[in-house]
Amino acid sequence: MATQHSRSAARFMMAPAVFLLLVWMLVPLTMTLFFSFKKYLPLRGDSMANGLEWVGFANYVRFVGSSSFWPSIQATLVIVGGVLVVTIVLGVLLAMLLDQPMWGQGIVRILVIAPFFVMPTVSALVWKNMFMDPNNGLLAYLWKAFGGTPVEWLSQAALPSLIMIVSWQWLPFATLILLTAIQSLDSEQLEAAEMDGAPVLKRFWFIILPHLSRAITIVILIQTIFLLSIFAEIFVTTGGAFGTKTLTYLIFQRVLESQNVGLGSAGGVYAIILANIVALFLMRIVGKNLDA
């Protein structure tokens, strides 16, 4: 039994972590909210010291009304959706393959997981230059070898190229989690189904997939939260050109490149709301698991 003494000691021990996270969350959030209702252009002489002009919801209206807003939402959805589809489909197949008995399983696992540890700037630059470059990239050689014309990947097919790069980074994550889930599947159930003569596809559809549904949901939610805010990959490949300007990148440009803090902050509030919608679902699943 916890005594009164240990309970107050416990609260005391939690205090630093709770306090720091509270400050980390509240202070910047309040500032973003504050700026979002102000006209704040530091390069044109606006400063906190001189007082900022209150503009109501003008920044919110302008952010949504700008011609880059809807394309940025579209680019965000295409990238997030594309990466999710690629990583989940390939991840399920790969996890099922890795679950089979084979020689050198440990080494294959290591090979498959490796991209997850490559820092985003490295993977983006390596793909951009050494694979997708239309003159010297490896894919260009491959295309030429088969008599095709090399594709200018990052300008002609910028979004699919980005999806490809980001999927390469996240496939290991999806595979690893799905593999962990598959390994917890009761193999007797599968054997029984096999003996009853259920074909492979039916076994997959009625036994494996339902068993994986929870893991798939978790992969979708966690990846979505990270993918909504991918930055470095766009920063070093296209710099937001060729239709790859996501919501995150648009806000980054408004705030740091054109130094329109009010407008960028309004965008930031939209991004926070968007992320929170996804987060709510994730928290519910994680929360349920805590009770178990």
Add this chain to the structure above:
Amino acid sequence: MARAVTNNRKAINTGLAWLIGLLIFFPILWTFLTSFKTEAQAINDPPLFLFFDWTLENYAVVQERSDYLRFLWNSIIIAGGSTLLGIVIAVPAAWSMAFVPSRRTKDVLLWMLSTKMLPAVGVLYPIYLLFIQLGLLDTRIGLTIVLMLINLPIIVWMLYTYFREIPAEILEAARMDGASLREEILYVLTPMAVPGIASTILLNFILAWNEAFWTLNLTAANAAPLTAFIASYSSPEGLFYAKLSAASTMAIAPILILGWFSQKQLVRGLTFGAVK
């Protein structure tokens, strides 16, 4: 596995899995190989795989021209510092939540997780402004603090899931024998918690090492870690594939090796205990 598997099928599985594994790993392998070529060989048509004149020249050039070691040092300080700082703050918190839970523990844990989901770009300017005001822009200490804060929820969560597996009876027995709280933590809990703490440190070191939003936006010349060092190669100047490869290899090799050791803990750490 109870099912009898024919060697034939096992051979097919093996071949297929190795093929896919090598395909996924290929970009890393290619980068590694290219780093030992001359610039001319790096763009040779047809591409050269193993039969070229291996050279270490690129590594020397990269170090000389862009001072790799300084960035490496920054990465080590920032990733290591933020992880250790996070551990010091998170161990007591996770301990109290795992062993003296209250009705609100679950809410606190979920709330901590929710701070992790705050999109960084939403608070970019406030942090940028605070950093200028406090003189933290482009300093290692500033970046260490920010990375500690963004990873703190994960550290608390991971430790919490590990601590929860330690049977509380052992702690009670120690308490019965008259151990003080300090002794209880130091001599009873810590030895049992070391593996969990070690894997938490490992995973968070990796996450901090690869973090590429704050490290790119809050540093310039002084505190820039390897993420920024590599980003500086994004504007090519003439032939540079071999040098880019050498720089990339040096940036990812340490973490790749650490990562392979941490693969077992990865799932737990990244799904907040929701997949075991």
